[in-house]
Amino acid sequence: MPSAPSTPTERPTSSKVIKPDFEAKKQHFIFTDEHQQLRETIRSFATKELAPHAEEWEETTFPNWVFQRMGELGFLGLDKPEQYGGQGGDYYTSLVLAEELVHAHSGSMSMGVSVHTDMAMPPILAFGSEEQKQQWVVPAIKGEKILSLGITEPDAGSDVANIRTRAVREGDDYVINGSKTYITNGHRADVIILVAKTDPDAGYDGFTLFLVPMDAPGVIKEKKLEKLGMHASDTALLAFDNVRVPADSVLGEVGKGFYHIMWELQGERLITSAGSVAVAQLCFDLTLKYAKERTAFGRQIGKFQVIRHKFADMATKIEAARQLVYATAWRFQNGEYPVREISMSKVYASRMAVEVADECIQIHGGAGYMREYGVERIWRDMRLNRIGAGTDEIMYEVIGRSYGL
Secondary structure, eight states: OOOOOSSOOOOOOGGGOOOOOTTSOOOOTTOOHHHHHHHHHHHHHIIIIIGGGHHHHHHHOOOTHHHHHHHHTTGGGTTSOGGGTOOOOOTHHHHHHHHHGGGGSOHHHHHHHHIIIIIIHHHHHHHOOHHHIIIIIHHHHHTSSOEEEEOOBTTBSSOGGGOOOEEEEETTEEEEEEEEEEEETTTTOSEEEEEEESOTTSGGGGEEEEEEETTSTTEEEEEEOOOSSOTTSOEEEEEEEEEEEEGGGEESOTTOHHHHHHHHHHHHHHHHHHHHHHHHHHHHHHHHHHHHHOEETTEEGGGSHHHHHHHHHHHHHHHHHHHHHHHHHHHHHTTOOOHHHHHHHHHHHHHHHHHHHHHHHHHHGGGGGSGGGSHHHHHHHHGGGGTTTSOHHHHHHHHHHTTTO
C-alpha cells in the first residue's frame, strides 16, 4: 500500500471556490479596446439620435439626414481607405456598425445603411477607376451621395444568370433597357450599380456592371413597393428605358460583371449574418426583461421551466451563430475567401433570428402580437434575411456543391 502523505491533504477553502460570473462582459478575441470604444459610440448615437424616430419612420421611411449625420460622424467609412475619406479601420469595424445600429430599433434603416456601406461601396472600391472612386465613394463616405445596387429583376431573383436587362454598345456609349425590382434605396439613391447583359451568347461571361446616375434620362422610378416588414426602407421597382451612359460608366471589366457581383455577395451575406445575430440578441434581451416583469399564476413567467428552457435554447443558438460569424469574419479579415463558411453563417444566422423572434412573440403572448412591444416588428423585418442576399435554398446549394455533390 502507498504510504500516507506526511502532511494533511490541503482542502479548498471558500476563498478558492471558483464560481462563474454570468454578468461578466464578454469580448471576443477579434475585437480590441478600440473596437469597444467604437461600439459604445455607435450605440450611444443609435439610442439617442435614431431610436426616438423609429416609430415615425415606420410610416414615412427614414430621411436622408441619417446618411448625412453618419457621414459627419465618420460611420460610413469605418473600414474604407483614408485616401477617400474613410477611417482606414479593419473589417471588424463594419461588424461593430452592423451590430450596434440595431439599437436604433429600425431594421429598415440599418438595411438602407448597409446597402450603402457594405454592398454598393465595396465593388466601386475594388473594381472602379480612380475617377469613379472620386465621383462616388468620396461623397458617399461623407453621406452626400447615396448608393444602391441593382441585381434582382421580376424574373431573375436568386437566378442571377437569368438577368435580362441589356446594355448595347453604340459608339462611345451604352444604351440600357430593362427593369430591376426590390431595390433598397431605389428612390433616394444618386447612383445604382446595375448588372446588365452585354453579350447574350457568352453565358456567365456576358454580364457587365454599370454605374448609372439615377437622374439619367430614361431611369424610371415606377413604384415604391409595400412590404411585410422593413417599412422604413425605400424599396423600388425601377425601369430603364433607353438609358444612355458613357463607356466609362462600366465598373470593372466588360464581361466580368457576374464574377464581380458574386464577390460582392460574399461581403453582403457576412454583414447580413452579423446583423441577424445582433437583432436576435436584442429581441432576446427585450423578452428576458419582459419575462422577469410579467407575472402569471403568482410568479414571474420566466420562473416556469418551459419558459426558462426556451431562453436556454435561444441563447445557445444565438451564441453558436455569433461564434460562426466571428470565426468566418476572422478568416475574411485575414485574406481568405471562405465562401462555404459565409454561406453557412448566412443561412444559420438568418434562420436562427427568425426562430428567436417567433419564440419571443410566443413568450410575450398577446402582447407580442402588438406593435407596442416591438418584437413583432423584429420578426417581420428579420424574415427578409432568409430571402435577401441569397435565399436559404441557394445557400444550401452553395454549401452542398462545395463538397463536390
